Amino acid sequence: MFALVDGNNFFVSCERVFRRSLEGQPVVVLSNNDGCCIARSNEAKALGVKMAQPWHEVRCLEESDGLVALSANFALYGDMSDRMMSIAAGLGPTQEIYSIDESFIGLDGVRGDLRERALAVRSRILDWTGIPCGIGIGPTKTLSKLANHIGKTAERKPGSYPPEHAQVCDMSKLSRDQIDALLGATAVGDVWGVGRRIGTQLVDGGVITALDLARLDPASVKRGWSVVLERTVRELQGVSCIGMEDSPEPKKEIACTRSFGRPVEEIGPLIEAVSEFASRAAEKLRGQGSHVREVLVFIRTSPFRKDAQYSRSTIVPLRRPCSDTSAIVRAAILGLRSIYRPGFKLAKAGVMLLDLAPESREQFELDLGEAESERDRGRLMQALDAVNDRWGRGVLKVASGKVGAAPRAWGMKQDRKSPDYTTSWEDMPVARA
DNA sequence: TCTGGGGTCCTAGGACCC
DNA sequence: TCTGGGGTCCTAGGACCC
Numbered sequence: 001m002f003a004l005v006d007g008n009n010f011f012v013s014c015e016r017v018f019r020r021s022l023e024g025q026p027v028v029v030l031s032n033n034d035g036c037c038i039a040r041s042n043e044a045k046a047l048g049v050k051m052a053q054p055w056h057e058v059r060c061l062e063e064s065d066g067l068v069a070l071s072a073n074f075a076l077y078g079d080m081s082d083r084m085m086s087i088a089a090g091l092g093p094t095q096e097i098y099s100i101d102e103s104f105i106g107l108d109g110v111r112g113d114l115r116e117r118a119l120a121v122r123s124r125i126l127d128w129t130g131i132p133c134g135i136g137i138g139p140t141k142t143l144s145k146l147a148n149h150i151g152k153t154a155e156r157k158p159g160s161y162p163p164e165h166a167q168v169c170d171m172s173k174l175s176r177d178q179i180d181a182l183l184g185a186t187a188v189g190d191v192w193g194v195g196r197r198i199g200t201q202l203v204d205g206g207v208i209t210a211l212d213l214a215r216l217d218p219a220s221v222k223r224g225w226s227v228v229l230e231r232t233v234r235e236l237q238g239v240s241c242i243g244m245e246d247s248p249e250p251k252k253e254i255a256c257t258r259s260f261g262r263p264v265e266e267i268g269p270l271i272e273a274v275s276e277f278a279s280r281a282a283e284k285l286r287g288q289g290s291h292v293r294e295v296l297v298f299i300r301t302s303p304f305r306k307d308a309q310y311s312r313s314t315i316v317p318l319r320r321p322c323s324d325t326s327a328i329v330r331a332a333i334l335g336l337r338s339i340y341r342p343g344f345k346l347a348k349a350g351v352m353l354l355d356l357a358p359e360s361r362e363q364f365e366l367d368l369g370e371a372e373s374e375r376d377r378g379r380l381m382q383a384l385d386a387v388n389d390r391w392g393r394g395v396l397k398v399a400s401g402k403v404g405a406a407p408r409a410w411g412m413k414q415d416r417k418s419p420d421y422t423t424s425w426e427d428m429p430v431a432r433a
Numbered sequence: 434t435c436t437g438g439g440g441t442c443c444t445a446g447g448a449c450c451c
Numbered sequence: 452t453c454t455g456g457g458g459t460c461c462t463a464g465g466a467c468c469c
Contacts, residue, residue, distance in 0.1 A: 031437040038437065038469095051469095056435035072437095099469045195467050226443065228467080255439060262434090304436050350438090 001107040001137060001172050002144040002244075003118060005088040005125075007081075008132045008152060010101035011039035014080045015070055017130035026067045030055055033261045034071055042156050083129045091121045091135075096244050104141060106244045107172075115170040122168060138171040141242045142235035143179070145192040146210065147171050150182055161185060176238075183211035183236065193232040198225065210236060250288045250356070256281040257350025263302075264346045270299065271333055277351040278332035282325040285353055291321035292353040295328055297335035302347035310346070312339035321357055328353070 007013055011029040016022045026043035030036065036054045037044075047065055049058050061067035081100045089095045094106035107114060118135040125133055134155070136148025151169035154161040161169075161182065171179055189199035191210050207213050214236035222230035231241045256277040264270055274297055285292055298313035316335040318327060332351045 033437085034435085036436055052437070054436040059435085102469075193467070197466060226466085228443065251440075253440070257438060259437065302436075347436090 001110075001114070001139055002141050002240075003091055003105040003107055003114075004098075004136045004141075004144040004148040005084075005091065005103050005105060005121070006134050006136075006148050006152070007084055007101035008134060009039055009041050010081075010131070011072060011077055012041045012044075013131045014077050015073075016041075017080070018076075022068060026061070026065060028055075028058070028067065028069050029072050030069055031072060033259060034069070035259060037069075038072065045156075080129060080131060084125055084131050084133070087125045087128060088121060088133075090124075091118065094244050094246055096246060097248070104144065104244060107137070114172050115168055118168045118170065135168045136171075137169065139238050140235040140240040142192050142232055143171055143238070146183070146186065146190075146236075149190055150186070179238075180211055180214070183214055184209050186210040188213050191232060191236065193228065198229060201225075250290055250358070251284075252356060253352055253354055254281050254284045254288075254290075254292075254356065255350060255352040256284075257298075257348065257352075259348045260346070264349075265342065265344065267337070267340050267342070270336060270340065270346065270349060273349055274332050274336045274351060275329050277349070278329040279325050281351050281353050282323060282328045285328075285356070286323045289359055290356040291323050291359050292328065293318055293321045293355040293357065294353075295331040295335060296352040296354055297332045297339070297350070298352075299336070299339060299346050299349045301344050305345070305347075307345050308343075310341060310344040312341075314339050315354065323359070 012022075012027045015027065015029065022041075024043065025041070026047050026049075027041040028037040028044050028049055029039040031038045034055055036052050037049055037058065038052065040049050040051070044067060047058075047061055047067065049061070049067070055069065058067065059069075062069065077100060084101075085095070085097055085103055088103050088105065092105040092107040092110050094108075096104040096106075098104055110117065114137050118137060122133055122135055125131055134148050134151040136144045136146065136151055138144035138147045147165075147169040150161050150165050151167050154163060154169070155166040165182075169182075171182075174182075186209060188194055188202050188207055188210055189196070191213060194202065194213070202208075202213065207216065213233060216233055218230045218233045218237075221233050234241050258273065258277065260273070264273070278295070278297075295316045295318065296313055297316070298311070300311035301307055301309050303309070314335045316331040318331055322328070328351075336349075
């Protein structure tokens with residue numbers, strides 16, 4: 001049996017803890033640059049504000065309905081999350097923190113009445129942190145997510161579900177018929193794992209409710225869609241297919257990307273931004289004790305505008321895995337220069353660190369260097385050519401002319417007799433505009 | 434004028450090998 | 452006349468999550 005503990009309208013609730021006057025008001029929290037709404041109070045939802053809706057589209061509600069908009073304060077939300085999670089952990093023996101405002105709790109071995117226990121944890125979270133939350137209990141993760149949805153919806157929209165499920169919805173003591181009744185009252189698009197695309201296809205095919213989906217044959221769902229949706233169907237049927245992930249795995253990719261407050265055309269500010277993104281990403285990388293082997297940088301115009309569109313990305317391989325900010329920043333800037341073209345109103349840029357490995361694997365990877373050097377060199381040359389193509393032949397050069405004669409010059413070890421060798425990718429000179 | 438910032442997993446198709 | 456077949460790896464793109 002699983003529980004899902006989920007903070008209601010989490011970012012808004014965090015803000016309300018410190019600004020009691022916001023209680024009962026329609027409130028939204030806005031993303032970076034106040035671009036769009038990333039959290040909504042119940043009152044804001046009732047006004048029709050959608051998740052991720054652009055702020056400029058709902059700004060008029062400030063005047064007409066007293067909608068309050070706040071810029072996001074992620075440091076605060078992270079701190080509140082830590083407090084909520086540590087209390088939620090008391091509900092059962094295992095916990096998986098799934099997002100900033102949600103955690104699954106494994107309930108195997110827990111004695112007593114689960115609903116009572118969940119209600120106690122809920123009120124403790126509310127008393128100690130000020131965050132209201134919903135708790136769903138079910139025999140699979142997907143059903144516990146659904147129970148959580150029912151708990152929150154029953155509270156927010158009276159009449160949508162039986163009122164006894166409000167706040168804490170416990171499926172553990174319900175019969176299959178009772179569970180089916182709840183599934184029948186739930187739109188298929190509200191099921192965890194059914195997004196907009198597949199939701200539309202399902203509805204078009206006559207699968208309207210979660211119950212319709214639960215009654216499909218898993219094998220034909222796998223044939224018609226994918227193993228992912230098949231798993232969802234089985235979970236709805238009560239067969240647990242998704243287990244707890246107790247110890248969080250290190251990230252496989254690390255990204256830092258931003259939309260700009262206003263369009264950017266010149267390379268100067270882009271270099272500043274990309275350097276900042278690369279530094280932030282490098283910090284996160286070191287934070288999980290990993291090294292990176294490839295740095296991806298991208299820039300793009302706004303797909304929402306009618307201006308000339310431009311979207312490019314490039315992957316810059318590092319000569320050796322590292323977590324060194326200056327090396328990562330240099331690689332990101334080199335990549336940026338190879339994809340930058342003047343004359344476009346760029347709206348967004350980002351840096352992603354790909355192909356991460358634990359620090360301890362580094363030595364092993366170095367031993368493979370000989371085999372990989374050809375490939376790396378090919379990529380290096382491509383990037384080199386791209387830069388020279390754009391900025392003029394010879395703008396970017398290898399520091400020494402001995403590359404062809406001495407393959408190891410690209411390698412890992414500094415040759416003491418030839419200190420002018422370019423010893424690593426990171427030491428490449430960077431072109432000047 | 435103004436449209437987020439992270440992540441994960443799966444699949445199809447091509448390259449390559451024997 | 453007749454032109455294999457299966458396995459693996461990699462990548463790009465799509466779909467999903469909050």
